[in-house]
Amino acid sequence: MNTTEIIWLLTLALTIAAALLDWRSRRIPNWLTLPGMALGVAVHTYFKGWHGALFALEGAGLALILLVAPVLIRALGAGDWKLMGAVGAFMGPILVLFILFGSILVAGVMAVVQMMWTRRVVETFRNMIVLVRGFLSFGFKVHPLISLDNPQSLRLPYGVAVALATLICCCAAHWMA
DSSP, rough: OOOOHHHHHHHHHHHHHHHHHHHHHSSOOOHHHHHHHHHHHHHHHHHHHHHHHHHHHHHHHHHHHHHHHHEEEESSOOOHHHHHHHHHHHHHHHHHHHHHHHHHHHHHHHHHHHHHTTOOOOHHHHOOOOOOHHHHOOOOOOSSSSTTOTTTTTOOOOOHHHHHHHHHHHHHHHHHH
């Protein structure tokens, strides 16, 4: 097994574990994400020295920076945010962008299915209009009714979307190699 295969295997193990936990509890715990991020940096440091550590830190940092705004307005959970940071530590700055984009697409499909399943399509579109008006008027601020803080709002297990996107990217990387 070469270095690339080891890194993909560890990343898939991390994201699948996060997906299972997120599916059951709608939470991704720190005991999984923070050691995952540290392991990503450690693995790259072991295999490539300081250049590997820098590569892992760039990936983690990029993911964390790109997703900080949705976390601050309570549209994305902190566990999801830290999971993407850990994925970035394993995958580096380029592949984490592909996985992030893929996870957003998968989460979008999941959201449409959930809206239709729960028959909340009209309510969801009304909420989107309220959010856009609020953002245009007041900037990016937490809306008290349309956020993760509202127990009535629909929640997606974003960890599942991340795991699926990681699996898709892994398959694509191996087919293209």
